[in-house]
Amino acid sequence: xxxxxxxxxxxxxxxxxxxxxxxxxxxxxxxxxxxxxxxxxxxxxxxxxxxxxxxxxxxxxxxxxxxxxxxxxxxxxxxxxxxxxxxxxxxxxxxxxxxxxxxxxxxxxxxxxxxxxxxxxxxxxxxxxxxxxxxxxxxxxxxxxxxxxxxxxxxxxxxxxxxxxxxxxxxxxxxxxxxxxxxxxxxxxxxxxxxxxxxxxxxxxxxxxxxxxxxxxxxxxxxxxxxxxxxxxxxxxxxxxxxxxxxxxxxxxxxxxxxxxxxxxxxxxxxxxxxxxxxxxxxxxxxxxxxxxxxxxxxxxxxxxxxxxxxxxxxxxxxxxxxxxxxxxxxxxxxxxxxxxxxxxxxxxxxxxxxxxxxxxxxxxxxxxxxxx
Numbered sequence: 001x002x003x004x005x006x007x008x009x010x011x012x013x014x015x016x017x018x019x020x021x022x023x024x025x026x027x028x029x030x031x032x033x034x035x036x037x038x039x040x041x042x043x044x045x046x047x048x049x050x051x052x053x054x055x056x057x058x059x060x061x062x063x064x065x066x067x068x069x070x071x072x073x074x075x076x077x078x079x080x081x082x083x084x085x086x087x088x089x090x091x092x093x094x095x096x097x098x099x100x101x102x103x104x105x106x107x108x109x110x111x112x113x114x115x116x117x118x119x120x121x122x123x124x125x126x127x128x129x130x131x132x133x134x135x136x137x138x139x140x141x142x143x144x145x146x147x148x149x150x151x152x153x154x155x156x157x158x159x160x161x162x163x164x165x166x167x168x169x170x171x172x173x174x175x176x177x178x179x180x181x182x183x184x185x186x187x188x189x190x191x192x193x194x195x196x197x198x199x200x201x202x203x204x205x206x207x208x209x210x211x212x213x214x215x216x217x218x219x220x221x222x223x224x225x226x227x228x229x230x231x232x233x234x235x236x237x238x239x240x241x242x243x244x245x246x247x248x249x250x251x252x253x254x255x256x257x258x259x260x261x262x263x264x265x266x267x268x269x270x271x272x273x274x275x276x277x278x279x280x281x282x283x284x285x286x287x288x289x290x291x292x293x294x295x296x297x298x299x300x301x302x303x304x305x306x307x308x309x310x311x312x313x314x315x316x317x318x319x320x321x322x323x324x325x326x327x328x329x330x331x332x333x334x335x336x337x338x339x340x341x342x343x344x345x346x347x348x349x350x351x352x353x354x355x356x357x358x359x360x361x362x363x364x365x366x367x368x369x370x371x372x373x
């Protein structure tokens with residue numbers, strides 16, 4: 001396999017390795033925010049995905065200031081009894097940061113972290129569902145399943161099942177993943193629509209299928225990243241593992257058909273790169289690269305697919321800029337976005353160093369640091 005030649009962006013005369021890019025992104029955010037001040041001011045996945053990336057960097061580098069930063073943020077939200085007062089317990093987005101508690105409990109033995117996990121994860125057992133048993137994404141969006149939701153609930157729940165010997169969480173989240181794919185997959189493209197409303201009551205729902213109208217990049221990205229995180233803890237012989245692997249493979253292979261051949265990036269609305277107002281988006285590109293590379297590393301995809309991962313990785317690196325202090329600026333990140341039509345996604349503002357975009361970038365770089373060239 002001939003991999004694309006490296007065209008890594010060079011700050012001054014230095015060429016950075018993937019793990020160094022990950023560290024640079026971590027350090028940039030750390031320089032801007034004390035951990036307790038990470039926005040928004042609640043227990044939320046924006047901080048959760050960024051700190052999940054940082055946790056992987058800590059594991060790869062063993063630099064304790066990363067661990068301490070994560071711990072300081074978590075400690076600012078977890079009370080002595082394990083309660084999490086600034087968590088919206090009817091939104092899957094606010095369950096996700098709890099995934100950070102496993103490492104903290106493992107390393108410190110502090111029972112607060114265990115108590116917090118037992119306060120958060122069992123909420124899923126009584127979570128409101130659509131008629132088919134699919135989790136509502138948020139309490140004020142009745143019956144709506146969003147692809148994002150698998151990342152918010154899947155990894156934390158499956159790891160809970162493994163850590164505390166509660167195997168019903170394996171079945172719970174495998175069911176959610178399979179249901180989501182069944183009703184959001186487009187058979188022609190192989191892509192997944194952003195969401196699905198079984199009742200078809202949502203303003204965006206197709207009157208026949210109930211699906212969202214478009215394939216939004218970052219939502220699609222959360223889904224395979226979540227599956228691969230779940231696989232880290234799901235028993236190999238679980239009854240649904242083979243089906244989930246096939247779902248993962250089909251989606252990632254389909255995504256390679258929509259990679260921009262010139263830049264290596266993917267578009268905000270994935271299948272409509274031919275439209276002049278569509279634009280290349282860094283967070284989805286980072287998530288796709290991370291998922292492809294991890295799937296190859298774990299043996300779920302042939303190594304030939306690393307060509308797409310390296311091309312995408314270098315494409316994201318090529319967009320980076322730096323401020324006057326040498327901090328990295330990750331741009332072309334779509335801000336938080338609900339479900340809508342094509343015009344809705346295209347009109348969404350972009351930001352620099354948005355936490356979930358920076359988190360996606362760090363996840364990508366951490367994974368690419370493990371890749372074989």
